[in-house]
Amino acid sequence: MGMKERKPARECALFLLEYSDRTEQEMRGKLTEREYLPDEIDEAINFLKEYRYIDDAEYAKRYIRVYSARKSARLLRVELERRGVDRELIALALEAEPVDEEEQLRLLLQKKGYQPGQRMEPAAYRKLTAALARKGYSYELIRQLTNLRQEP
Numbered sequence: 413m414g415m416k417e418r419k420p421a422r423e424c425a426l427f428l429l430e431y432s433d434r435t436e437q438e439m440r441g442k443l444t445e446r447e448y449l450p451d452e453i454d455e456a457i458n459f460l461k462e463y464r465y466i467d468d469a470e471y472a473k474r475y476i477r478v479y480s481a482r483k484s485a486r487l488l489r490v491e492l493e494r495r496g497v498d499r500e501l502i503a504l505a506l507e508a509e510p511v512d513e514e515e516q517l518r519l520l521l522q523k524k525g526y527q528p529g530q531r532m533e534p535a536a537y538r539k540l541t542a543a544l545a546r547k548g549y550s551y552e553l554i555r556q557l558t559n560l561r562q563e564p
Contacts, residue, residue, distance in 0.1 A: 421448040421456035426465065435468050436461070437496020468497045472505035484548030485511040517549055517557045529559055 419427070421443055428434065428442055436457060443453045460466040472492050479488060485506055492502045526532075526540070537558075544554050 421452040422459050424448070425456045425460055429460075429465055433471060433474065434466065435471050435495045435497055436466050439466060469501045469505065471495075472497050472501050473509050476505050476509040476511065480509060480511045482516065483511075484513055484516065486548035486550075488548075490548070513549060513553060514557060517544065517553060520544065520547075521558060526558065 424446060425439055425443060428439065434442070439457065439460065440453055443456060448456070457466065464470075475492060475495075476488055479491075483491075488511065489499075489502050489506070492505075493499065524540070532540070540558070541551060541554050545551060
């Protein structure tokens with residue numbers, strides 16, 4: 413792309429935000445990919461933050477609000493960190509938008525056809541708990557909620 417037809421970084425950033433909400437880190441990455449200079453990127457980011465087009469704290473709250481019905485707090489934390497949101501902002505967002513992991517697990521277990529107190533083969537129980545742990549649920553909560561007794 414010739415230098416004459418190149419849009420200012422600020423304009424490019426606003427265009428990118430029309431399609432998807434972004435964190436500061438994601439926006440910096442997009443502008444870097446488009447070969448804007450660090451000064452241009454800083455200027456655009458400062459502008460976006462000043463007018464609250466980019467606000468990682470609000471981004472985290474929205475993200476949690478959207479996904480909290482089906483993702484554990486741990487998984488949400490990991491995903492937001494990967495997007496460059498500061499850990500402290502994530503912690504505050506999780507306080508503001510609490511995640512009901514118990515309810516999520518209850519629904520997941522119900523969907524999988526498990527009844528509390530149901531007897532299970534040890535291998536099946538291990539498979540179930542491992543699958544739920546990979547989704548970010550603690551073994552303690554899984555044990556507490558499943559109350560599934562393994563076959564002796």
